[in-house]
Amino acid sequence: MNLDLAPEDRAFQQEVRAFFADSIPEEWKTTVRAGLRLSPENLVAYQRRLADRGWGAPTWPKEYGGTGWTPQQLHIFWSEASAADAPAQFHQGLELIGPIIFTYGSQAQKDFYLPRIISGEDWWCQGYSEPGAGSDLAALRTRATRDGDDYVINGHKMWTSYAHVADRMFVLARTSTEGRRQQGISLMLVDMDTPGIRISPIHTLDEKHHTNEVFLDDVRIPAANLVGEEGMGWNYGKVLLDRERMVAAATAMFLPQTLRAVREAATRRRTTGGLLIDKPEFRAKLAQVEIEALAVQAMVLRLMADAAAGADSGPRGSMVKLRWSELTQQATALWVEALGPKAQHFAALDEGAAPPQDMPLALQGALYARVTTIYGGSSEIQRNIIARRALGL
Amino acid sequence: MQFAFNDEQQMLRDSVERFGEEQWSAADRLKRLAEGAEGTARRWAQMAELGWLMLPIAESDGGLGGGPVEIMAIMEGFGRHLMTEAYVSHCVLAPALMQDGGAHCTALLEQVGTGQVRIAAALIEDEGFDVASIRAAAQADGDRFNVTGGKAHVEDGADADWYLVSARTAGVSGEREGVSLFLVPRSADGLTVRRFRSVDGHRHCSLDLVDVAAIPVGAIGGAADRIDAALDRAIVAHLAEAVGSMEAAVAATLDYVRTRQQFGAPIGSFQVVQHKVVDMSVACEEARALTMVAASQLASGGAASSLIAAAKVRVAQCGIAVAQQAVQLHGGVGTSEELVVSHHLRRQMMLDLAHGDRDHHKARFAELTR
Numbered sequence: 010m011n012l013d014l015a016p017e018d019r020a021f022q023q024e025v026r027a028f029f030a031d032s033i034p035e036e037w038k039t040t041v042r043a044g045l046r047l048s049p050e051n052l053v054a055y056q057r058r059l060a061d062r063g064w065g066a067p068t069w070p071k072e073y074g075g076t077g078w079t080p081q082q083l084h085i086f087w088s089e090a091s092a093a094d095a096p097a098q099f100h101q102g103l104e105l106i107g108p109i110i111f112t113y114g115s116q117a118q119k120d121f122y123l124p125r126i127i128s129g130e131d132w133w134c135q136g137y138s139e140p141g142a143g144s145d146l147a148a149l150r151t152r153a154t155r156d157g158d159d160y161v162i163n164g165h166k167m168w169t170s171y172a173h174v175a176d177r178m179f180v181l182a183r184t185s186t187e188g189r190r191q192q193g194i195s196l197m198l199v200d201m202d203t204p205g206i207r208i209s210p211i212h213t214l215d216e217k218h219h220t221n222e223v224f225l226d227d228v229r230i231p232a233a234n235l236v237g238e239e240g241m242g243w244n245y246g247k248v249l250l251d252r253e254r255m256v257a258a259a260t261a262m263f264l265p266q267t268l269r270a271v272r273e274a275a276t277r278r279r280t281t282g283g284l285l286i287d288k289p290e291f292r293a294k295l296a297q298v299e300i301e302a303l304a305v306q307a308m309v310l311r312l313m314a315d316a317a318a319g320a321d322s323g324p325r326g327s328m329v330k331l332r333w334s335e336l337t338q339q340a341t342a343l344w345v346e347a348l349g350p351k352a353q354h355f356a357a358l359d360e361g362a363a364p365p366q367d368m369p370l371a372l373q374g375a376l377y378a379r380v381t382t383i384y385g386g387s388s389e390i391q392r393n394i395i396a397r398r399a400l401g402l
Numbered sequence: 403m404q405f406a407f408n409d410e411q412q413m414l415r416d417s418v419e420r421f422g423e424e425q426w427s428a429a430d431r432l433k434r435l436a437e438g439a440e441g442t443a444r445r446w447a448q449m450a451e452l453g454w455l456m457l458p459i460a461e462s463d464g465g466l467g468g469g470p471v472e473i474m475a476i477m478e479g480f481g482r483h484l485m486t487e488a489y490v491s492h493c494v495l496a497p498a499l500m501q502d503g504g505a506h507c508t509a510l511l512e513q514v515g516t517g518q519v520r521i522a523a524a525l526i527e528d529e530g531f532d533v534a535s536i537r538a539a540a541q542a543d544g545d546r547f548n549v550t551g552g553k554a555h556v557e558d559g560a561d562a563d564w565y566l567v568s569a570r571t572a573g574v575s576g577e578r579e580g581v582s583l584f585l586v587p588r589s590a591d592g593l594t595v596r597r598f599r600s601v602d603g604h605r606h607c608s609l610d611l612v613d614v615a616a617i618p619v620g621a622i623g624g625a626a627d628r629i630d631a632a633l634d635r636a637i638v639a640h641l642a643e644a645v646g647s648m649e650a651a652v653a654a655t656l657d658y659v660r661t662r663q664q665f666g667a668p669i670g671s672f673q674v675v676q677h678k679v680v681d682m683s684v685a686c687e688e689a690r691a692l693t694m695v696a697a698s699q700l701a702s703g704g705a706a707s708s709l710i711a712a713a714k715v716r717v718a719q720c721g722i723a724v725a726q727q728a729v730q731l732h733g734g735v736g737t738s739e740e741l742v743v744s745h746h747l748r749r750q751m752m753l754d755l756a757h758g759d760r761d762h763h764k765a766r767f768a769e770l771t772r
Contacts, residue, residue: 013702289765296768300712307691314405328684389677396676400656400683 014085022085029093032058038094039367041263042270043344043374044337044381045217049132049174052099056129059098065127066103068255073111073119074127080316083255084309087262097263101171102126102133104256106179109196112248113237118198122177134175136199136223138168144390146181147190147243151225153182153197159229160184160197162205166223168384172208173221175201180225184239196242198234205229215376216369254326255316256385258309261333264302267340267374271295274347274367285347294346298339305332324399327391334381334388341375405694407475415475417452422483428742431484435603439561442605445487446517454489456515458635459497463511470635470697474642481646484745486603488520488558490639490756495557496521498632499566499583503619506585510564521585522562524553524609525629531758533568533629534578540569540616547571549584549616553609557756560597560605563588567609567616571623578626584616591615602749633757634710638700641693641713644721644753648686651728651746655679658732675731682727685720692716708770714763718754725750 014022037055040047047055059065067086069075078086090097107126110118125131142149151164162182172178178199185193199206205228211220237245275286275295285291308329315322344367345352351365352372382388396402407415425445426434434441449455458473459465473494480489492514500507500521513519529535538551549569556565565586573580586593594610620628656679659670669675692713699705725747729736736743754760 013704292768293761293764296715296764296771299771300715300764300767301688303709303712304688304692304716307695308687310695311405311687311691318406325687328687331684332688392677392680393673395680395683396673400676400679402656402659402670402676402679 014081018081018085021082022089025086025089026093028062028064029089029095033093033095037096039270039370041094041096042266043370044263044267044341044378045370045374046099046219047096049099049171052096053129053132055096056098056127060128065129066107067098068104068252068259069107069111069127073107073123080313083259084262084313087259091263091265094266097259099132099171100256101135102131104252105135106133106198108252109179109236109245109248113241113245115233117233118236122198131176132171132174134169134172134178134201136166136169136172136178136180139165140167143167144387147194149181149183149194151180151182153180153184153195155184155232156229158232160232160235162197162199162225162228162230164225166225168211168220169208169223170220172201172223173210173218177201178223179236181242191243192240194242195239196236196245197230198236199225199228199230203228203230213377214379215373217373217377219377254312254322254329257326257329257333258312261305261309261329264305264333264336264340267337267344268295268299268302270367270371271298271340271344271347274344274371277366278347278349280349285349291347294343298336298343301332301336302340305329305336308332324395327386327394330385331388331391334378337381338375338378341371341378344371345375405698407471411472411475414457414472415479418454418476418479419482421448421452422479422485426483426485431742431745432739435486439605442487442561445485446520449487449489450515450517455493455517458494459511459515460501463497463501463508465497465511465515470638470700473635473639474693474697477639477642478646478649481643481648481749482650484602484647484650484742484749488522488604490636490643491522491558492520492562494639495523495632495636496566498635499523499628500585500619501632503583506617507619510585519564520562521564521566522556522559522607523632524556524559524565524567524586525633526555527552528554529575531762532576533626533633534581535575536568536570536581537575538567538569538611540571540582540584542571547582547584547616547618548613549586549611550613551611553611556607556609558604559595559607559609560599562607565593565609566619567611568625568629569616580623581626581629582622583619583625583628585619586611586614586616600752602745602752604752630707634700634705634707637710637714637757638693638696638705640753640756641689641696641717644717644750645686645689645693647746647749647753648682648689648721648724651725651743652679652682652686654743654746655682655728655731662733669731678727678731682724685724689717689720706770708767711763711767711770714758715760715767718750718760718763721750722747722754 037047064076066075067078067083071077110122139149153160153162178201180197180199181194183193184195205226207224209222210218278285312322312325348371354364355369355372357364456465457468461467497511500511510519527536540547540549549567567584567586568581570580571582592612592614595607597607599605659675660668662669696710696713728743729747732743735741
């Protein structure tokens with residue numbers, strides 16, 4: 010979409026475009042288009058490159074080492090990143106725990122952790138979900154017991170993405186069983202090399218290793234690693250609600266990458282009667298997804314305008330998450346359709362051979378996309394949130 | 403990018419809102435509809451007094467030069483209150499088609515702005531919505547033209563005083579070259595007007611023309627671009643109307659599910675009902691965001707036709723889905739003539755058809771983004 014940019018924003022846009030023009034290696038692009046994350050090493054390399062440029066934390070205030078960009082500048086940055094097939098930055102440190110630390114953390118925590126997030130030195134994972142606590146997170150049972158200057162944590166976390174590469178984990182653990190379920194929950198920062206942590210991979214349908222179970226057996230951490238006050242961990246999640254609209258917005262802006270890949274695949278694909286891209290049935294399907302993606306882009310622009318005006322977006326962040334996740338599923342499924350019979354060639358069986366173009370990434374993308382309507386608050390939970398907050402039902 | 407109305411636009415919006423509440427209250431709706439053309443004429447005169455009719459007309463044509471965002475501020479209110487006056491057809495589309503169209507156009511537009519004259523666009527033939535798919539032929543006779551052909555649908559044409567008729571001065575159906583635009587008075591010899599009422603209370607017509615003397619508008623043979631550009635403006639105005647209607651339908655549905663008791667509880671306490679209302683409100687948000695982007699880009703001259711086609715498709719999809727669910731969640735009473743929700747559904751269905759339905763604009767989007 011064309012935007013009327015002020016001269017200073019136009020200059021900024023040129024600066025960002027120039028940066029992306031030569032920072033994204035070709036082999037990253039296909040992965041990114043599939044809606045898949047780059048390998049952790051590559052994501053760290055990308056984070057370092059941004060940090061060197063002073064752009065390591067685009068959404069953070071300047072005082073914590075962020076860029077202090079306006080929503081308009083953020084929109085430009087993400088638009089250009091998306092257009093250049095750059096990846097989204099890994100969000101668990103930057104968007105999840107970082108803002109909680111700079112809002113509620115101690116000075117020592119801010120001084121130590123924040124620069125390491127920006128530089129890419131620390132990779133964070135999120136220890137929230139448990140076998141019995143998914144959408145109903147407050148049902149979590151992991152316990153943290155105070156013992157002198159330490160806490161001792163025992164429990165079992167599930168769906169801990171990237172625990173296998175993370176340096177640190179932020180954990181929600183129960184410090185009390187009194188009162189309302191939410192009141193006894195505390196937020197703690199745990200080094201992954203602390204004795205007593207065992208990580209077990211969860212194998213997923215896309216045959217990639219993203220996520221894990223994490224077992225915590227008498228994991229002893231300093232009490233200074235408690236964030237804010239004991240028993241207040243649940244409330245700290247609320248700081249994220251306002252920021253989540255930015256995460257949703259940023260993610261949604263990368264949708265056009267996948268749609269470009271679909272177009273390219275359909276332009277290569279020969280069928281009886283011509284190229285797939287020229288077939289009216291296919292063009293109608295592609296147009297439908299592209300049109301809905303434009304609607305989501307428009308919703309993102311409105312979110313950014315809210316943010317610029319300091320206005321509450323209400324549930325619009327949830328709405329963008331709902332629609333973006335559905336669309337990434339449709340777009341990746343259409344990519345598989347565009348590849349046709351060759352989408353069945355997931356992996357080469359003979360040594361030295363390679364799967365066809367776009368494979369296996371397109372199929373992995375389509376399979377991985379199924380999790381997007383589940384993670385970060387499932388679509389059903391998002392609808393509950395909107396019903397309660399926006400509609401008062 | 404403009405996502406909020408400025409003070410002036412907000413005042414305009416408030417004024418339409420007051421007008422809608424007074425003149426088109428849901429309780430009096432059936433009475434209003436029964437008044438037919440007489441009621442419309444009365445309200446049209448009031449709108450002229452309020453200055454609305456001349457708002458979209460270009461300053462060079464004696465109007466106020468209001469842009470797509472001002473028109474959006476007006477049309478949302480038309481949608482919320484389901485006002486059936488043909489504002490888009492007479493005040494947005496016709497002036498856009500006639501802009502810089504010559505002295506005759508300027509003179510007529512002055513009368514459009516004061517409410518004395520209503521002009522409707524006769525662009526569509528049996529082959530559908532594409533502006534170039536026309537066979538009506540205009541024969542030059544000295545510096546005059548005579549038009550012969552049929553126009554299958556004239557949006558809001560039943561009570562028009564003049565028609566803007568597209569006809570070929572060259573080429574064959576499907577070619578953009580050779581499409582010209584003409585003004586024809588309703589009283590013209592050789593013109594037959596067949597009038598129809600639509601399910602949403604709008605009053606349309608079809609035309610048969612046999613050797614009808616016609617006045618050219620703009621350059622001969624090159625009207626296809628002029629028509630497409632004018633239709634873009636009319637479409638964006640209709641999108642705003644659709645958004646207003648959708649939001650009103652959601653508000654009515656929310657009220658209803660909060661109060662309607664079944665199984666000893668308000669039906670809005672049931673999750674299956676809640677999630678449907680959520681999907682309706684998400685659809686509203688999609689439609690509003692797209693419409694605002696389209697209107698503000700059109701206002702700054704940077705709107706791609708592909709964006710407007712996309713918005714037309716998506717707003718129609720969202721609008722029809724919202725109105726259908728509004729009827730569904732009201733249950734049996736939702737299908738009654740008395741309740742306003744079914745009127746929203748009827749208007750959304752007709753708005754989809756106005757100036758090209760979902761499939762037409764989806765195909766157009768695909769073509770424009772090829």
